[in-house]
Amino acid sequence: MTENHEHHYTDNVQEHLHQVQHLLDKQALVETVVHNQELPRDERHELLDKMLHKRHLAELSDKLEELHSADIAYILEALPIEHRLLVWNLVKADRDGEILIEVSDAVRESLIAAMSRDELREAAEQLDTDEIADLAPDLPQHVIRDVFKSLPIEEREQLRAAMSYPDDSVGALMDFNMVHVREDVTLETVSRYLRRFDELPDHTDQVFVVDRDEHFKGVLPINLIVVNEPDTEVGQLMITDVVKLHPDEKAEHAAQAFERYDLVSAPVVDEDGKLFGRVTVNVVLDYIREESDTELLNQAGLLEEEDIFASVWKSAQNRWVWLALNLATAFFASRVIGEFEQTIAQMVALATLMPIVAGIAGNSANQTTTIIIRSLALGQITQGNARRLMLKELAISGLNGLVWGGFAGLFAYFLYHSIALGVVMTAAMMLNLTLGALVGIGIPLMMQRLGRDPAIGASVLLTAITDSGGFFIFLGLATIFLI
């Protein structure tokens, strides 16, 4: 990624968004005036029309010119589709590639849909191979072929490699902009070599030391070049005890290494020990933010990020799987209650109390599962302590059952003046909270063992069990002891 020293950094991108919106509104006003004219369109009017148009558009264009690509991406995301495309057309074509990389997936789709084959090819050709690979899933097949043909052989290989790694692997985070040197040269030589670059690649905090066959030997931090005497040899200064990533590793593993060891860049080494690429902290930062966003969205049952200006139809589809799943489990829970219609008919109070039993256990189970999923992600749960954790969660749910079940029992007793009902209520709460704790631990552990991501889908299953289970336990106990 090339830095944009020519474009302004900004302290307040929202200010720019407002300015762009203001210009767009003025533009819209002109259009409204012009199109409402009932006069015949004589030449003078046409000219006026064009001039007015041009003025605002030119102003907008100047404004965009001075903005950083990332800020333009932000503004495009915050504009409704017709304004977004207007702004997109005003952006200089030579920045298309960079901006496409920066925008969210959902918005990228809407921009790409508005571009011709040639525009797309030109945009892609402005990018580094690792960036093209990021863009590739959203590009039409024929554009990728065009781009591929236009690349020199070495870069074709890189693109092929970068595209072959799954989204959540180190290979997908990797770029190829690394500077490498030999260990038997002096810092003087390294400095002369570096001076041949106009600018080092972004996030070059270290150069990589390789041997004749490109085997990775170590790293030489740029800072060491600066603080040491020019006649020192690279081999004397290079650091060999460094984190080496592998392209097939999980991206999350790399992210944890960056966090733990405060890295700015790290080498990626293939199975033969050859230097293959590097990962830089800016990509890791984006990865972490994206992962956490995805997790939050998935927890709420959204399949993917939404373009807030997408059509109602498109947004609704993003939410349907979740609602359908929940409806199915709600139907099931409803049939569980249905089995006890006789009991409820004899004691309507049960219908008023049963949602409490189901709900609180759902909340408590959700707490348990959140803790377990987090500990699994951090690798803190081992064979040695899994049992201990399970006992602890069961103890907590037992305690909660006593306390909150006790309250709920008192609530039932004061309302319906039946000690037996109060006791059944408390017992049902305790049992259902325990059930919640068991599945709250069991489901993520099981999913982990099956090699699936325990964070996805656990909550539907959990709620299904604490709801249906709660109704069954409470109404079942009531049928036995109260009727």
Added chain:
Amino acid sequence: MTENHEHHYTDNVQEHLHQVQHLLDKQALVETVVHNQELPRDERHELLDKMLHKRHLAELSDKLEELHSADIAYILEALPIEHRLLVWNLVKADRDGEILIEVSDAVRESLIAAMSRDELREAAEQLDTDEIADLAPDLPQHVIRDVFKSLPIEEREQLRAAMSYPDDSVGALMDFNMVHVREDVTLETVSRYLRRFDELPDHTDQVFVVDRDEHFKGVLPINLIVVNEPDTEVGQLMITDVVKLHPDEKAEHAAQAFERYDLVSAPVVDEDGKLFGRVTVNVVLDYIREESDTELLNQAGLLEEEDIFASVWKSAQNRWVWLALNLATAFFASRVIGEFEQTIAQMVALATLMPIVAGIAGNSANQTTTIIIRSLALGQITQGNARRLMLKELAISGLNGLVWGGFAGLFAYFLYHSIALGVVMTAAMMLNLTLGALVGIGIPLMMQRLGRDPAIGASVLLTAITDSGGFFIFLGLATIFLI
């Protein structure tokens, strides 16, 4: 933060955790054997005891010696309290400070509780002032006073400044390890100056250019020092158009700037334009990870991160506020149902169907609110488009009401052979989904306007409304049209 080139980086910290656990288990075995001896403790036995002890502990100590502080922190977090303290005592005292900075808040508390006043003071004194400030909330008052007294005047000022900023401000992320130069010197001079450092501070990707009065003028990337001729003047190369942070700004604002502009470090400038400190990407990375963890935990109703080996009592307290809140809303919903006991007594089917109406609207409202909270956080919701977004969400909920309400209506009809019941079911679902959309948008917007974090507490309120509202709408419609 000083780098630990002397300690090994590791590709697999879990492997080390297993080794440590294994050593601890061997150690425990020895202790068991020794303490079970019914023989009188003669000298020979005591010696054996000590030797065995010593062997495993020495092995453990060697193991810890070679590990990176961040990895020791990780291992401490994954060990139960008695083993954790055993390992903590084996760690060389001169690494205490670094490790305390690295561990999670919950675990830090347990370590600090086991340290004496002198140990704490020594640990704190190993740290930079910005790090001491991070530790300060967990330290006893008298230790902070001791440390404060031991600092030179300039650092006292720094500590006082760093401690005065709230957790979520740039001031809390800031450190003071910046290197600064004047603009009228040559790169040659800068290089000579830098060579006086044994090592530049971590994450020094640029030096800051200031005038005689320490006013910030611009930055000079280290890479430019390397690629340019030594006789070039700093003023010719320095970049003036850079992101400048202010200590009172929101930390999230800084995080977004780092993400957007791919920064490694950024200057912090006070209101007079003087260089005050800097923020580095590693701190931003930790901040982003912590924020997203906190958000996930809060969503599940956990007040804070839990030490997985904390006592049952302590963990339970972390979960009680949430359960109490949910119990209160469940009691309220229960009373809403209670108002319709007569209706349910006449038509028990209603009791089986009502959880469906409440549940699905809750899920749908949660989706809406997640989208809105996210857009608010990104600053994408402006006066201009709030209305539009609201209409869109209402349209989606209307569509969902038709589709899923329709299914639910059919479900009711097939089970109970009543068209009227099916129609009431569908109508209730549509109304409750619309109610859900209204509050799903309204609550976060309102909280934002009141200056509160819309991500906290929205979901309890939401569920309370869609539950109670759902019961009220469904049972109310049933009372009017079916009874």
